[in-house]
Amino acid sequence: MSRLDPEPSLHDEAARAGWLYYVGGLTQDQIATELGVSRQRAQRLVSRAMAEGLIHVRLNHRIGACLDLEAELCRRFGLGRARVSPGLGPGGDGVRAIAPAAAAELERFLRMPQPLVIGLGTGRAMRGMVDAMVEIDAPQHRLVSLIGNIAPDGSASFFDVVMRIADKVRAPHYPMPVPVISPTPEENAAFHALGPVQKVVALAEAADVILVGVGQMSNDAPLLADGFVSRAELDEMQAAGAVGEVAGWVFDSEGRYLDLGTNMRTGGVRVAPGLDRPSIGIAAGASKVPAIHAALKSRIINGLVTDEPTARALLDRA
Amino acid sequence: MSRLDPEPSLHDEAARAGWLYYVGGLTQDQIATELGVSRQRAQRLVSRAMAEGLIHVRLNHRIGACLDLEAELCRRFGLGRARVSPGLGPGGDGVRAIAPAAAAELERFLRMPQPLVIGLGTGRAMRGMVDAMVEIDAPQHRLVSLIGNIAPDGSASFFDVVMRIADKVRAPHYPMPVPVISPTPEENAAFHALGPVQKVVALAEAADVILVGVGQMSNDAPLLADGFVSRAELDEMQAAGAVGEVAGWVFDSEGRYLDLGTNMRTGGVRVAPGLDRPSIGIAAGASKVPAIHAALKSRIINGLVTDEPTARALLDRA
DNA sequence: TCGCCTATCGGGTAAATGCTCACATCAGGC
DNA sequence: GCCTGATGTGAGCATTTACCCGATAGGCGA
Known part of the structure; x- marks a missing residue:
């Protein structure tokens, strides 16, 4: 049936294979016949469709245990909103687990008709969120980055979260x-x-909604790994009680921003504690628990998207 | 189907298994270990999660060939909106192919902030649409059935499309x-x-948006199979040129409603041809091509959600 | 033009999956 | 008390899938 098409692109073919496999329920053998390619190619197309995010899978059922954790998080930390994804087991990746929930949360704001200014951080969790979101037309909103986009080594690949979202929603x-x-x-x-x-x-400071990742400040802190902070400086901040960072701004276990180290030279805007507008943290993982806990305590974030084990750990701590 | 016997723990377990399998990418063996059940049970939970629609799969890529068909349908029939899903191959089920696209279309309206009156028909395609849609809170809208809900044999299972949607969106x-x-x-x-x-x-006639299936009137017409029309009456209407029906109202190959047969006794409201508001047909399948074509010609529907082979057949006809 | 390098292809195979069947469990009826 | 049908469970097995590997073709610089 697609014989008349001049030259379906690789993406088209992969999308079609993924469609036939996941929606149509065909075997890869049938797909191969249908598309006129070898079994092996069909298999590669299917796996490519998944890898490139052409296929989106979402869970349409709120698992009871997660709902309970959400309610408890809201109660304990006075949150406006909490979303808890089921965990992915011992070897599971927290970011992967929360990406669909984070994407749904972002989409919720994007679908609002009134124009919003949406402030965004960076990081692996944010990146996962972008990959998991669907394309929506939402040109009424403005997306603003809270964090600088000039990296020490000039590489910008890590900081294109805002651009990627803007791309998907066609918003400025x-x-x-x-x-x-x-x-x-x-x-x-x-x-x-x-x-x-x-x-x-000014735009970032007036953001109606803020979505940020939360970084931890232990010895394998992302700020160190990415070369934003030197070992000596990390030591200095750790000595001063640093446990986490949001948009590059480091805070202690009470969620108070420190007045030393890189905080003296960090660009962009820091998320003010106790905002009345939504300020939602997107973070999961055992190592981040102290950081998330601190950010929740001082209300740097007043909403949270996380996974089951992280939620439990946060509640055990309080 | 299992709406009446709620088994929360079983659903939770199935949802979790499906989550681990589709999102987490674990093998069924790992899921079995994780959940502390046998592999066979894990397998059943995963397949149950899929069968009960706990897992939603969507294609996040517009295949070029389908976009072309959409544009051509819009041009040829003057449609306000056309969506074409990739076909599912020779043995494929049209309803299954278009269900996700139809659901997305319905969700598009449901997410509009201004209150809408949404008129709905019935049928397998509509039912598939409901199953494929996600739960959204949209209590601002009103959902109204275009078609009567009293079946000759008293069974109402076929007519709960409106109720099921209302259930999912918590709308009146x-x-x-x-x-x-x-x-x-x-x-x-x-x-x-x-x-x-x-x-x-009156509410139905004032509907801001209409979503309907399109039935065909050949010898295996759904109206006959479901006992709404006798063989003799079907013959009579066929002789008068009947090729299709929308919401139970039978029309000829030009899309003109007939003034005989069951049309004299059909309840509910007929969709007026040439409405300026969206009136979207949800239909796919080779047998429905003449019916869809007729409905498009007289503008009983001015929008269409269909699949690739049906779209091609419609265009070949014009 | 040659030769290298990389991406892709198809075959083969181990692992994962799904399907069927025989059996256990249990609630309800006679 | 015993049957009986519905439902669920585990085992075995055929099918399907994922991955490894050598072969090959096309791109690119020398």
């Missing part, structure tokens, strides 16, 4: 044109003195 | 409290003279 987006962390406080101040930067900062 | 719904087809025109008129019926009819 505002990257923060400053270094994530400048070499000196002076340079950081110089950047922030620029008119265009101030405009983006 | 208005069944049409008349027989689908009354034994005599007089009885039908008597029903329609009742105050409450007139209110529902």
